[in-house]
Amino acid sequence: MTRSRHDAGHTRNFDDTVAWLATQTSKTAATALMRIAWRTVGSIIARVWADTGGTVDQLAGLSRIGIDEVSYRRGHLYLMVVVDHDTGRLVWAGKGQTKATLQSFFTALGPQRCAQITHVSADSAKYIADVVALNCPAAVQVADPFHVVKWANDALGELRLQAWREAKTALRANPRRRGRPAASDPPHLGAERVQALTRVRYSLWKNPENLTERQQAKLEWLAVNDTRLYRAYLLKEGLRLVFKLPAHEAPDALDAWCRSAAASRIPHMVDLQRTVRRQREPIIAAITHGLSNGRTESVNTKIRLRTRMAFGFKDPDALIALLMLTLGGHRPTLPGRT
Template identity: 60%
Template structure:
């Protein structure tokens, strides 16, 4: 539908396309604008690693839950001083709440999340190694260009021998899409801004629940995200408004 509305003449003028690595998108782009360079969106590639990391977190959590099921049960009320310890139950509880500490960028962590990440590094080397793999892949797209491609070579080599099955599979997936990923590193294309805008529009959609027409939501999105500064009544020449 997009390419039909765009028309063949304008589609032929497209030089670069950034998208996730879905085969159906690549097939459509190849058919409708065959001369365009296809770039794998870094936002989605790093999301693959984040998903793999969460698979590993759930594995660690389920292992802890299995241990917890073998531990003695406490009665009602606070446990006594001589109550048997239940490290598996405590570990499962802490891992369940570790998702955001593992997902977030290091510079955005709260003090509590940093402490949780340090606990994981100390108590679960395999899960922490998965976290480092995710962060190292994110670093690839921060340096870009030839340096980024060299960093990606090192990342693939590490992931292939990391002994974490889900990341071994991710390394194979990245190798399959290497041409498009290298193109993204060469040309610096990313959908990060678009994804951020879409997230904010989804929030506005919730705020707009009950609006009688889509035009009201569109106007709210334009006012909030498009840089529109409508002239307020009686303030046409106000110096602060014009700045």
């Protein structure tokens, strides 16, 4: 019989088998097969990762990294994760979304290896930019295109909601408009407009090349009946297309977009262009270097899946151990197998 780890009530082979099951199968399968509680699985995973993490250097050879936050439980509880752009591995995870949490990663990395970091992609949160600038002053900070376009989608969504509320208020003030409007009725009154502004939401979000005929028709209705919202939609699309331009064309195109957004006099778009101007350098860097948080978002999707699976762990350290074993490039193997 193999010896057990320190403070463990099971043998190493048992621990390793449970860890393998936890990274390969469902929660129910692992607990039913091994006849142990899910909390016990969490303790075992933490022990196995402590052994595995002690024999490998997860932070070796890093040069281009992505930093992001991912929620692991309700109540605004987050993990900070760092992904290696070159390998796609999760290299580090910590509890919280604070400067102190991120600083602990760079402290573990050390000054010498911090100096080897050339590119850092993130969601443009100021505290992340500040910590990166402090520890890796020579690194190029890259804004994630997905998040930049999301800013535009969020602004567009708020504007659509405002237009819907205005139409709803107008409808309540004119009860006779609740039926089908007469031909002489202005388009800003009536239940038809309220319904149209409700149904156009997904058409505004989707890329034009992915629109169905019905969704395209909804945008055509918008172009006639709500020119302000339609102009905001065109500005959103214009910002998205900037990221598809060649690097030498992008700076001028982004500046032109900012001027158009400012001249639109649509408050949501004016505020958006101010944010884009503040983030101009990281946005241009993303286009120039062809870098995004795509790999990080892919890892985050897997993290969310594992988070749902790990529900019931009493300590987030067990979740972090599970994530590192699963996504860190060092999955456990079955005992006796090569």
